[in-house]
Amino acid sequence: MMPISASTAAKKYCRLQALGGAYLGLFAGLLITFGVWRWSEHNFALNEQAYFDFRVGQLLASIDNRLEAYRQVLYGTRGLFAASSVVARAEFQEYINALHLEQRYPGIQGVGFSLIVPKDKKDVHIKEIRRQGFADYRIYPDQDREIYTSIIYLEPFSGRNLRAFGYDMFTEPVRRRAMEYACKHNQIGMSGKVTLVQETDSDVQAGFLLYLPVYRNNQPHDSVDERKASVIGWVYAPFRIKDFMSGVGDERRGDLNLSIYDGETLSADSLMYSDQPQLTTDQAIVTTRTLRTGGQVWTLVIRSEPGFGNWLNHDQSLTILISGMALSVMLAFLIREFITRGQALAFAAATNRELQESEARFRLMADSAPVLIWMTDAAESVVWLNKHWLDFTGRELSQELGRGWLESVYPSHLDLVVKLLGWHFQLRKPFSVEYRLRRHDGEYRWIVNSGVPRFDEKGEFVGFIGSCIDITSHKEMEEELWELATTDGLTGFLNRRHFLVRLQEEFNRMQRNDDLHSSVLMLDLDHFKRINDSYGHATGDAMLKHFAEIIRGQQRKIDVVGRLGGEEFAIILPDTDIYEARVFAERLRNVVASKPLWQQDTMIEITVSIGIALLNYASLSPDSVLGAADRALYRAKADGRNRVALAGK
Numbered sequence: 342m343m344p345i346s347a348s349t350a351a352k353k354y355c356r357l358q359a360l361g362g363a364y365l366g367l368f369a370g371l372l373i374t375f376g377v378w379r380w381s382e383h384n385f386a387l388n389e390q391a392y393f394d395f396r397v398g399q400l401l402a403s404i405d406n407r408l409e410a411y412r413q414v415l416y417g418t419r420g421l422f423a424a425s426s427v428v429a430r431a432e433f434q435e436y437i438n439a440l441h442l443e444q445r446y447p448g449i450q451g452v453g454f455s456l457i458v459p460k461d462k463k464d465v466h467i468k469e470i471r472r473q474g475f476a477d478y479r480i481y482p483d484q485d486r487e488i489y490t491s492i493i494y495l496e497p498f499s500g501r502n503l504r505a506f507g508y509d510m511f512t513e514p515v516r517r518r519a520m521e522y523a524c525k526h527n528q529i530g531m532s533g534k535v536t537l538v539q540e541t542d543s544d545v546q547a548g549f550l551l552y553l554p555v556y557r558n559n560q561p562h563d564s565v566d567e568r569k570a571s572v573i574g575w576v577y578a579p580f581r582i583k584d585f586m587s588g589v590g591d592e593r594r595g596d597l598n599l600s601i602y603d604g605e606t607l608s609a610d611s612l613m614y615s616d617q618p619q620l621t622t623d624q625a626i627v628t629t630r631t632l633r634t635g636g637q638v639w640t641l642v643i644r645s646e647p648g649f650g651n652w653l654n655h656d657q658s659l660t661i662l663i664s665g666m667a668l669s670v671m672l673a674f675l676i677r678e679f680i681t682r683g684q685a686l687a688f689a690a691a692t693n694r695e696l697q698e699s700e701a702r703f704r705l706m707a708d709s710a711p712v713l714i715w716m717t718d719a720a721e722s723v724v725w726l727n728k729h730w731l732d733f734t735g736r737e738l739s740q741e742l743g744r745g746w747l748e749s750v751y752p753s754h755l756d757l758v759v760k761l762l763g764w765h766f767q768l769r770k771p772f773s774v775e776y777r778l779r780r781h782d783g784e785y786r787w788i789v790n791s792g793v794p795r796f797d798e799k800g801e802f803v804g805f806i807g808s809c810i811d812i813t814s815h816k817e818m819e820e821e822l823w824e825l826a827t828t829d830g831l832t833g834f835l836n837r838r839h840f841l842v843r844l845q846e847e848f849n850r851m852q853r854n855d856d857l858h859s860s861v862l863m864l865d866l867d868h869f870k871r872i873n874d875s876y877g878h879a880t881g882d883a884m885l886k887h888f889a890e891i892i893r894g895q896q897r898k899i900d901v902v903g904r905l906g907g908e909e910f911a912i913i914l915p916d917t918d919i920y921e922a923r924v925f926a927e928r929l930r931n932v933v934a935s936k937p938l939w940q941q942d943t944m945i946e947i948t949v950s951i952g953i954a955l956l957n958y959a960s961l962s963p964d965s966v967l968g969a970a971d972r973a974l975y976r977a978k979a980d981g982r983n984r985v986a987l988a989g990k
């Protein structure tokens with residue numbers, strides 16, 4: 342148990358404990374914060390990745406949808422050729438115009454038709470086209486070959502597209518591969534990266550083309566050979582890649598950075614398209630996807646742009662981090678406070694326990710102590726008494742509390758006790774008072790009551806606590822000793838020494854008032870020696886006792902009798918003049934003479950001689966008065982004994 346006055350080391354230990362707890366709390370809090378932050382970051386990364394994947398999917402679908410739309414355009418255009426054996430320029434133009442390419446198919450450069458022109462029909466063909474109003478028409482590049490192809494329709498037939506008029510795409514391997522693929526598989530063929538012939542010197546872009554073969558009507562084209570035999574040309578659509586991508590721009594939000602490579606090799610040569618260069622790449626999410634269509638592979642490298650997924654609330658992690666750290670610090674403070682309070686409470690509890698134990702110990706001691714213990718408040722009112730007190734007085738606690746206990750004080754002591762205690766309470770100093778207190782059996786016992794003031798920790802007076810000890814036996818012993826010291830053992834009268842003390846007191850009393858007077862008698866048994874000699878010393882003692890009894894029978898209570906020695910006695914008769922004293926002395930003498938001592942049927946007679954002197958303010962000293970009485974006694978003896986003589990008479 343912690344001592345009430347905790348040592349400095351204990352306090353230091355408590356402080357360290359609280360501090361240790363606080364740091365532990367801080368560490369745990371930071372650890373949890375770090376864990377939650379990591380979890381949040383991980384979660385965010387997962388969400389970000391999922392969102393990225395979703396956005397990439399959207400982008401790919403968007404590109405594919407756009408391509409699909411263009412594919413449908415080509416299929417529709419081929420349908421035009423299927424409907425009529427010869428499609429006139431005007432017809433083609435009308436059909437394409439009706440598609441409203443620019444509005445409905447953004448990014449498409451145009452839709453055209455490339456006709457296969459065998460070598461032997463080349464000249465006829467050129468003439469025919471020129472006849473249609475295109476005097477400069479020619480098939481280029483101008484080389485000699487077995488088969489020519491020529492773009493004879495391309496709508497809108499204006500601007501850049503005019504440059505493609507008459508171009509033999511079969512001469513260019515990339516385009517040719519796509520055209521042959523389309524024919525071979527009877528489906529859309531897509532070219533690799535090309536530079537369109539429509540390109541001018543400015544804003545040169547990479548391009549690609551989609552082809553769909555057109556077969557001669559009513560000719561089978563189920564097999565590759567049949568298709569090769571019946572193909573008359575291709576409807577096709579050229580695309581400038583940037584324009585194409587801007588066509589899918591509606592769905593793009595600028596959060597993804599896209600690069601498109603022709604084929605599966607990533608190189609500057611194969612790069613077809615790239616968004617603006619990214620500002621940062623370190624934390625970007627990157628994915629590489631391939632898009633296969635029309636026998637062609639595009640490799641798409643997609644990166645997240647800075648700020649991608651901002652709406653995912655990345656701040657949440659930061660918030661977790663900051664609030665977690667703040668909470669950890671708060672937790673540390675709380676723990677320190679908690680421990681400190683706990684220690685204070687434990688300390689208080691220990692103190693309280695100790696106080697209770699101390700109180701219990703005190704009560705046990707107080708109740709088992711063979712003394713009467715009391716306690717008052719500052720208003721002199723008794724608030725507590727021990728068991729022994731109640732056992733002693735035989736009263737209930739409720740009767741004794743307050744000032745009830747005073748009922749047991751000896752009535753003639755009560756006034757003094759109340760005054761003395763009141764005075765000591767005012768002085769607030771230790772005291773000790775002796776008085777008599779009634780015991781349960783009704784006997785008043787002498788007690789000594791000792792009290793000490795009580796002060797609280799602020800030094801405020803709060804009352805007294807004290808104890809009473811029964812000193813009756815001590816008093817009795819004292820009285821016995823006093824009696825032994827002051828009285829004659831044989832007769833019970835005052836001994837010579839104490840008689841002289843009382844004579845001195847009486848003398849002093851006379852000195853204070855000249856109206857007062859007393860008488861002093863000296864008495865001596867006549868021929869006492871003979872009794873001793875005749876009957877023995879014991880009979881002599883019996884005679885002395887017999888004589889003492891006779892005096893007791895005659896004296897007043899106020900009279901003071903002393904045995905001065907042997908058979909010699911003295912009596913002070915206060916406030917008695919010498920004549921009144923003579924009357925007393927005569928009566929006493931007569932009683933002595935008339936009351937012999939009987940010892941075993943033997944009557945032993947005795948007489949007494951008495952000398953009387955006056956004691957008043959004029960007396961010189963006690964000795965002089967005693968001397969005068971002694972001289973009067975001597976005269977009585979001399980005059981024949983058994984008589985009374987007055988001093989100076």
Ligand SMILES: Nc1nc2c(ncn2[C@@H]2O[C@H](COP(=O)(O)OP(=O)(O)OP(=O)(O)O)[C@@H](O)[C@H]2O)c(=O)[nH]1
Binds near residue numbers: 869882906907982
């Ligand atoms: N038994 C007894 N005798 C005592 C005591 N004290 C003194 N005496 C005796 O008392 C006697 C006193 O005798 P005295 O003083 O000579 O005179 P007396 O015989 O009384 O004669 P007078 O006084 O002249 O009448 C002595 O024998 C003492 O021994 C005592 O306490 N007891």
